[in-house]
Amino acid sequence: MLRADFERLLNDTLSPSLFKDFAPNGLQVEGRETINRVVTGVTATQALIEAAIAYKADAIFVHHGYFWKNEAPQIVGMKYRRIASLIKHDINLYGYHLPLDAHPTLGNNAGLADAIGLINRRGLQSGVALHESIGVVGELSNAVSTDRFREIIEQAVDRSVLFECVSDKEIRRVSLCTGGAQGYIEQAIQANADVFITGEMSEQTIHIAREMGIHFVAAGHHATERFGAKAMAKFLSEAHGLEAIFIDDNSPA
Structure with missing residues (x-):
């Protein structure tokens, strides 16, 4: 599936335009143009990115992505390392916050x-x-x-x-x-x-x-908030023929 078609599918499914959110919904970091393998998770942590690299994923879908309102805009430190890993391995990152809650x-x-x-x-x-x-x-x-x-x-x-x-x-x-x-x-x-x-x-x-x-x-x-990412992996796999899995980088919070 082409990257643009994948984002269109996500937007048609989750209707982000209905929500005034705290972070951008949709494609947050651009990767390769064709998407066949997808990892879903709760938060776009370094551990989740590393798991996606090992899975040879073309895209990551998360509830908690990047670029939150009021966060520092500089791409340094932890944010740099995460985004650098995505870019190096040509992995698309998609984040959907309130649309995935609702x-x-x-x-x-x-x-x-x-x-x-x-x-x-x-x-x-x-x-x-x-x-x-x-x-x-x-x-x-x-x-x-x-x-x-x-x-x-x-x-x-x-x-x-x-x-x-x-x-x-x-x-x-x-x-x-x-x-x-x-x-x-x-x-x-x-x-x-x-x-x-x-x-x-x-x-x-x-x-x-x-x-x-x-x-x-x-x-x-x-x-x-595991439920939405799990459901999206199943939806992408069963309804749209993608290789999609949920990976849990657990947090006690």
Whole structure:
């Protein structure tokens, strides 16, 4: 597949024009013109780049790419080494941030919602369609105890989580937003959710949860954002005939 056709496929699938983002979505570092082998991952780390080189990848697709707003523009140090490796090996780098969070079937939020069995989903932001919403509200088929819910979420993300259980109230209505979205807890409260799941927490998040009576889960920024990159590897392989694999450069954050 030609590089331009590959980017067109990604843009048609993920609709980046719908989002005002913190980094450029799409091709971030140009490599060879023809793409057959693709590595997907959460973050474009040096370790992921080295794994892509070993795989002889033509392109890397990540959720966390480069050139974030307010970051220093100089290409020096760690940024230089990463970009130099990509250029030396003629590897294209594609980054999709909020579009990969929001996609209703391939996105991070969709993947986590699938993993915990959410039904009757809608966007977390009031009045925003699910495919444009940075967050999801849904329901479990049956209410469960907080102990059982901890088991469900830890199985979904394959790690221990921080679970602030604020009462003995059972959980059925679930809100979630993967990554560093702890600031969305008040929208989860407005959605009458029993629990809010995200990747990270801030000091004030726990106080809000306690005082507002909503259970809170910080399940890991990286762990909650594996879903989209995994789904994209499967999508590119099964639907478009590319050799695509997900490689996990794990982070405990």
